[in-house]
Amino acid sequence: MDSINKQQEEENIKNLAGDEAIKKVKELVEIAEACFFCTDLNKVGVPLSIRPMSVQKVDDEGNLWFLSAKDSHKNEELSNDPFVHLLFQGSRYSDFLNIYGLASVSDDKKKIDELWVPILKTWFTEGKDDPRITVIKVEPTEAYYWDNKHGNAIAFAKQSIGSIFGKTIDDSVEGKLDL
Numbered sequence: 001m002d003s004i005n006k007q008q009e010e011e012n013i014k015n016l017a018g019d020e021a022i023k024k025v026k027e028l029v030e031i032a033e034a035c036f037f038c039t040d041l042n043k044v045g046v047p048l049s050i051r052p053m054s055v056q057k058v059d060d061e062g063n064l065w066f067l068s069a070k071d072s073h074k075n076e077e078l079s080n081d082p083f084v085h086l087l088f089q090g091s092r093y094s095d096f097l098n099i100y101g102l103a104s105v106s107d108d109k110k111k112i113d114e115l116w117v118p119i120l121k122t123w124f125t126e127g128k129d130d131p132r133i134t135v136i137k138v139e140p141t142e143a144y145y146w147d148n149k150h151g152n153a154i155a156f157a158k159q160s161i162g163s164i165f166g167k168t169i170d171d172s173v174e175g176k177l178d179l
Contacts, residue, residue, distance in 0.1 A: 016145075017178040022062040024145055024177060028097040029055050029064070031090035035097075037066070038085040039077040048085070049077055056115040062179035064099070066136040067115055069123065070107070075134060078103050084138055094172075096146040101138040111135045143177035 016024050029035075037053040040046075051074060057065040064086065068075055078084070082104065088097035112135055116128040124130035 012172050013175050014173050015175040015178070021143070021177040021179050022058070022060065024147075025062055025064075025097065025099075025140075025143065025179065026058045028088055028090060028095050028145060028147070029058050031095045032088040032097065034088075036087040037074065038087070039074055039083075039103075040081060041083045041085055042081055049073065056117070062140055064101070064138040064140070065111070065115055066138070067112065067120060067124075068105070068134050068136050070132045070134050075105055075136075078105055078136070086138065094146070094148045098144045099138070099140050100142040101140040103136050103138045106135050106137070107133070108135050140177075140179045143179060144174070145177055146172065146174040148172055 034052050034054045036050050038048045038050045040049045053066050053068075055064050056067055059065065082102050084101055084103045086097075086099040086101065088099075089095065090097075112128055112133050115135065121127055124133050
């Protein structure tokens, strides 16, 4: 039996590098708004530590920036093991992003000021000067995406037509992101 990738007429693998890869990361992060931030990747026989987190910024080098509490389990785990796995889902059928990276934690006040938005006062009650705030920078080491080529409406139309005729007419695209 052929894989679904061999049944479709259109090419659906598109690896991206450099500025094009960074642009795709920014696009998918903006759509998803939040990710599952996984730590303790090297534990054996125990589940990963996973929590939802909002990305505050993706910079021009493709690094992802978060704000976190100094006394959080996440920060403690990162002090022992900087490897992280970030999982994004922007919609039900597209806008998926998978990133492995190295995290570093700092208390850079200039960066905190740059990343601060008022809603964060929910977690940092003293505002941007809260002594518990830290910055987490994730430098991607490996990334992969799954998306569609022409938007959700066209992807849905192609899927519908394909199901009527029993043929794979898929608008999906996926590939490695070399940042």
